[in-house]
Amino acid sequence: MKTKTLLPLLLAGLTIPAFADIDRTKKPEPDPAPAASFPDYRTETLPNGLKVFVIHDDRKPTVTFRLIIRSGSIADGSKMGAASFTASLLNRGTEHRDAATFALETDSLGVKVEAASGPDSISVAASGLTKYTDKILDLFSDAVLHPAFADPQFARVQKQTLSSLEAEKQQPSSLAEKLAGKVVYGSFPYGNYLTPEDVTALKRDDLVAFHHAQFLPNNASLAVVGDVKADDILPLIQKAFGSWQKGEVPELKLPELPKIKGLTIHLVDRPGSVQSNIIVLSDAPPRNNPDLPELNVVNATLGGGFSGRLFQNLREKHGWTYGSMSAFDYKKLAGDFEATAETRNEVTGPAVAEILKEIERIRTEPAKEEEIALQRQYNVGNYLLSLENTSRTAQRVQDIDLYGLPADFYKTYAKRMSVVTPAQVEELAKKYLTASDVAIVVVGEAKEIKPELEKVGKVIVYDQELKPVTK
Incomplete structure (x- = not known):
């Protein structure tokens, strides 16, 4: 009874919303795109040539570090796979921490240090809670600057790669993509793909040599995104990467790019x-x-x-x-x-x-x-x-x-x-x-x-x- 008495009173107090007359058969026009939707950032260059970008984002109490080396598989030269193998082994042990210790320390912080290689660059990234910034930077810089390329880990990646290549022979999409690269780029490095012969010919010393030649601060940039301020994070980056010695980046000798005709x-x-x-x-x-x-x-x-x-x-x-x-x-x-x-x-x-x-x-x-x-x-x-x-x-x-x-x-x-x-x-x-x-x-x-x-x-x-x- 109380409900029946109150309902008319409640309805009487309601006002008809303004959008009641909207024609719902017509799709509404979208709002214009923001004029500047990308965040501002601060750029600094360390004395050793490392370019640093700091992007402040306080929506979450986290921080992301991403470093790139401006040399990817295009810099493999005669050692096909050097860039991809180097990236694969960066988080598998350093000169100061073996693979198990490195994994244990990152897991305890809820942090993943991951690396990947592409045609033009190698990227290394780590993310975690802002309160662990010091520890994340320590692990991150250790992986970038002091990888061990330990023989057992090298052998494991080599075996995994050979297994992947064997599986790819049964995948039509993999065959198509590999041939497509060769057809478009010919002998230019962008068209290269790994073969079992390349993988077995690659040695640990080739990775050491690639790292020594290409991992230079003046051949790299570091982006930091998260709940950090530039004035606070830059001294920590200087501490972690300031001792990294710059050097002369090897000049690439590349063939002419072909053109598709007909x-x-x-x-x-x-x-x-x-x-x-x-x-x-x-x-x-x-x-x-x-x-x-x-x-x-x-x-x-x-x-x-x-x-x-x-x-x-x-x-x-x-x-x-x-x-x-x-x-x-x-x-x-x-x-x-x-x-x-x-x-x-x-x-x-x-x-x-x-x-x-x-x-x-x-x-x-x-x-x-x-x-x-x-x-x-x-x-x-x-x-x-x-x-x-x-x-x-x-x-x-x-x-x-x-x-x-x-x-x-x-x-x-x-x-x-x-x-x-x-x-x-x-x-x-x-x-x-x-x-x-x-x-x-x-x-x-x-x-x-x-x-x-x-x-x-x-x-x-x-x-x-x-x-x-x-x-």
């Missing part, structure tokens, strides 16, 4: 395959390309996700694949564009033709504003969301230094993507995409798919060791 098809014969892995490749600009933010929207329109044209064509329209995507792979000195799909054998040739058709269509057929608006929102939203990741923020600050990007590159990043027009998409697609100067890599059963591929272009056949087959 259309060729490179087919890896994999008997028994019931589907084909397809990669359509073309040349692309390096990482410091001034049109990069806008190109994100171009790529998203063509093949950046479920709403991309490649997906809509090959998956939704034809039902030939679970998905088809595209991406630009930017490196310091060059880049490449890849459009990919996995299809049934019987539709491999038609799928390749449709990928080429979509590449040509985005170059010549104006897109609608609604289509580009969707891709703008998608890219801006993903970027703003990624700013929550402190390691990603650290990487972006260091990318500005590593790749020679404008200082305000990430401050204007979201804004530039948010104003891309259909006309710009067409203009940039004509400038950076091509359906004629392409190399097409396919992994599948040659006897089933080669005849259809020959309708598209000349086919070169390879075995599963990625060696051309001669008849």
Whole structure:
């Protein structure tokens, strides 16, 4: 009874909210992208040449350290795998702590010291609670400056790598990516991939030599992100890395970068395959390309996700694949564009033709504003969301230094993507995409798919060791 009495009184006191008249059949317009969404940071250079970036972020009581060496696998020289092995062993024991001790100390703090290598750099990162900053820095700097490269750990990584390479022979996607690198870059180091022979030829002394030559403070940068102030953290960094001696970075002797001319098809014969892995490749600009933010929207329109044209064509329209995507792979000195799909054998040739058709269509057929608006929102939203990741923020600050990007590159990043027009998409697609100067890599059963591929272009056949087959 009390409820019945109170309910009319409560309802009488309610006011109709202002949003009651909103037309919910219409999608609301998105807010404009922030003019400057990337955080400010302080830059200092230590006397030994180590460049330090401090980004204050007090949302959590944590701190992230990320150091990069501006030398990756491109600096391997004749010792293929030196960079990747060096990175793999940095957290597996130092001159002051064996592998077990190092692991025990990091685990006790809830800290992981991790390293990875890429074509242009090696990164080492550690994160933890701010109250452990001193201890994190001690472990972090020990891994960077004094790795032991102990024989048992070296042997373990060597064995694991050989096992991974053996497994990759059974993975069509791995075969496709390896051959794609060779097709695009030829003898240039960006196209190199590890072989079992490279791994067995590598010795511990090669890692020591690589570390000595490339791990120099004037060949490195350190980003610090977290609940720390520059005036407090810089003296601690000086203490941890100040004794690191600078030196002369070895000059790289590199061959000329090749260019893709005409259309060729490179087919890896994999008997028994019931589907084909397809990669359509073309040349692309390096990482410091001034049109990069806008190109994100171009790529998203063509093949950046479920709403991309490649997906809509090959998956939704034809039902030939679970998905088809595209991406630009930017490196310091060059880049490449890849459009990919996995299809049934019987539709491999038609799928390749449709990928080429979509590449040509985005170059010549104006897109609608609604289509580009969707891709703008998608890219801006993903970027703003990624700013929550402190390691990603650290990487972006260091990318500005590593790749020679404008200082305000990430401050204007979201804004530039948010104003891309259909006309710009067409203009940039004509400038950076091509359906004629392409190399097409396919992994599948040659006897089933080669005849259809020959309708598209000349086919070169390879075995599963990625060696051309001669008849």
